[in-house]
Amino acid sequence: MSNVFIAFQANEDSRPVIEAILEDNPNAVSSASPAMVKIDCKDRLVIRRESIESRIGRSFDLQEIQLSLITLTGHLDEDDDQLTLSWKQ
Amino acid sequence: MHIDLKTVKINPLRQTFANVADRLGGDKPASRYQEATLGLQPEANFHYRPTWDPGHELFDPSRTAIRMKDWYALKDPRQLYYGNWTMTRARQQDAMESNFDFVETRGLAATLPAELKSTALHLLLPLRHVAWGANMNNFSICAYGYGTAITAPSSFHAMDQLGIAQYLTRLGLLLAGPESLDIAKQAWLKQPEWQGLRHYVEDSFVLSDWFMLYVVQNFALDGLLYPLVYDRIVDDHLAMRNGSAVAMLTAFMTEWYGESAKWVDAQIKIAAAESPANRELLSEWTRTWRDRALSALVPVAAMALGEQAQAAADEVLGQFNSRAAKLGLSV
Numbered sequence: 462m463s464n465v466f467i468a469f470q471a472n473e474d475s476r477p478v479i480e481a482i483l484e485d486n487p488n489a490v491s492s493a494s495p496a497m498v499k500i501d502c503k504d505r506l507v508i509r510r511e512s513i514e515s516r517i518g519r520s521f522d523l524q525e526i527q528l529s530l531i532t533l534t535g536h537l538d539e540d541d542d543q544l545t546l547s548w549k550q
Numbered sequence: 551m552h553i554d555l556k557t558v559k560i561n562p563l564r565q566t567f568a569n570v571a572d573r574l575g576g577d578k579p580a581s582r583y584q585e586a587t588l589g590l591q592p593e594a595n596f597h598y599r600p601t602w603d604p605g606h607e608l609f610d611p612s613r614t615a616i617r618m619k620d621w622y623a624l625k626d627p628r629q630l631y632y633g634n635w636t637m638t639r640a641r642q643q644d645a646m647e648s649n650f651d652f653v654e655t656r657g658l659a660a661t662l663p664a665e666l667k668s669t670a671l672h673l674l675l676p677l678r679h680v681a682w683g684a685n686m687n688n689f690s691i692c693a694y695g696y697g698t699a700i701t702a703p704s705s706f707h708a709m710d711q712l713g714i715a716q717y718l719t720r721l722g723l724l725l726a727g728p729e730s731l732d733i734a735k736q737a738w739l740k741q742p743e744w745q746g747l748r749h750y751v752e753d754s755f756v757l758s759d760w761f762m763l764y765v766v767q768n769f770a771l772d773g774l775l776y777p778l779v780y781d782r783i784v785d786d787h788l789a790m791r792n793g794s795a796v797a798m799l800t801a802f803m804t805e806w807y808g809e810s811a812k813w814v815d816a817q818i819k820i821a822a823a824e825s826p827a828n829r830e831l832l833s834e835w836t837r838t839w840r841d842r843a844l845s846a847l848v849p850v851a852a853m854a855l856g857e858q859a860q861a862a863a864d865e866v867l868g869q870f871n872s873r874a875a876k877l878g879l880s881v
Contacts, residue, residue, distance in 0.1 A: 473582060495559045518629040 465506050465535035465546040468499040475529040481512035497531060505547040506535070573622060586631035588622055590698040611696040614761035616821055616828050621697025623824070627816045628703075628809065635706045639713070642802055649798045650720060658795035659725050667725055669854050670788060670796045675722045675734030676744055677779065680771075681715035683751035684708070687767040694760045703813055707768065710810065714803055721799045743853060746846030750839075761821070762835050768814045770839035773873070776807040778847055778866045783854045815877055822878040833879040840870065840881070 467482075469475040471493065479498055483489050489502040500506070514521045523544055535546035565571070566580040569589030574580060580588075596608045606613055611621065618624070630638070653659060659667075688708030695701040722730040738744050750771065757763045780803045789797045822829040844867055852859035874881045 476579060476581070493559075495557050518627045 463548060464501045464503055465533075465548065466499055466501045467506065467508075467533040467546060468497055468531040469526075470529040470531060471496050471498050472529055475526075477516035478508065478513055478526055478529075481516060482506065482508055485509050485512050502546075505545065507546075508544040510542050581629065582633065583626075583629035583631050586633075587625075587698050587702065591621065591696065591701075609696060613694050613696065614759045615831055616761040618697070618821065618824055618828075622699045623820050624697060624700040624817050625820075626699065626703045627812050630703055630706055630813075632702075632706075639710070642805065643713075646717065646802050649801055650724065653795050653798055654724060658798075661792075662725070662795055663792055666788060666791055666793045666796075670784075670793060671722060671726055671730055671734070672737065673779070673783065673850065673854050674718055674796075674800070675730060676738040676741075677775075678715040678718040678722075678731075678734070679738045680747065680751055680775070681711045681718065683754065684711040684767055684772065685715065687754055687763055690755075691760045691764050691767075695764075700764075700817060704764075707810060707813075710806060714806070717799065717802055721796070724799070725796075743849040747850060750842055750846045762831075764817065765832060765835040766839045768810075769818060769874075770836060771843045772807070773811070773814070773870050774840065774843050774847055774863075774866055776803065776811075777869065778851055778863060780804050780807065782862045782866065783851065787854055815873070818879070819877040829878060829880070833874075833881060836874055836879055837881055840867075840874075 469479060475498065479491060479500065482500055483491060485508070486502050486506050489500050489506060491498055491500045508523070508526070510521055510523050523539070523541065526544075533546060536549050538545040538547070565577045566574070566585060567589075570580045570585050571577045573588040574584065592609050599606065600608055611618070662670075685708045688704045688711060692701045692705040692708065695704060719731060722734065738748060754763060754766050754771075757766060780800055784793075784800050785797050785804060818832060822832050844863055848859050848863050851863055855862055871881050
């Protein structure tokens, strides 16, 4: 198995998303580049709407991450509550 | 020619302001809400005591009987600061403009049954004076309160209430014309059904404890008035009788109440959890003013609901009591 990753522009909107990902995925490693934050995680990475909402204090549509999303790898499995990146076997 | 493109990473020397870092427990990236809130309350070097209140400093935590170790604990769960508050309200304003536009261009006002239209006007228009009272009271909380965490959202809340008064005014202009506003003002001043509520609002103007005023206005009165009038009467009773157009024109009020109640809940919950003394005070204020607000609202609700008003009010009261109990108050 190998890593999946997702990269965001480093800005005010993406910060709670990044914090939520790092908390929900203990194996995730973030690395900051100029104006970008890349998060690598072994095998599987999940973004949960609830974790983001608890940080920003309002309802959040997971599609909003597209506004600061740069790129991602892995197979995407997405519904209203969470977005999962993984390599299917 | 050969060009090498290189990126150079420049790390900022500091992640945030010192006054924010002090409260975050270290130099961490802070959200805009934190930067616009933490450490902003003036605390020292007030030269003179105000001539209008020599018993207190200009900004003084002892203007209320509520005691907090840290006034910044009263955070807003919505994380509103001026920037995102204006953006949120601007979006809602756009939606309301198109609602008004829809009702006007489709001639929906003319299709409302005459009796229902008159009920809506008699019930809703005098409420613009109540909303104005809420505007005054929240600015008073902002002026005399302590701690940016609660005073800043209070001023937003005050402007929201002014907006609500304006929407009610526009509703009157759209459904009936300018004279309806004069009629509503006379009803507010003279009609017996409104006098209990007017008495409540006018008494709230002279309260000197700003946290008590917060409970009286934002928790006790609005906590009963909005569910009763906008939820039970407008969205339910009137809408079922072909009055959906009215509900379109008050859509903001329902949405806004749902959002702002979260803020009110958080303030009361945090203050009550601080100490048993705070909890006692908040419970006592809630009990006293809740009963007064409810008895003032029943005759108002009866203008639309008739004999069912008491039952609807009791139901709203039940929900209010369980809300208060969840916040740690003994009611």
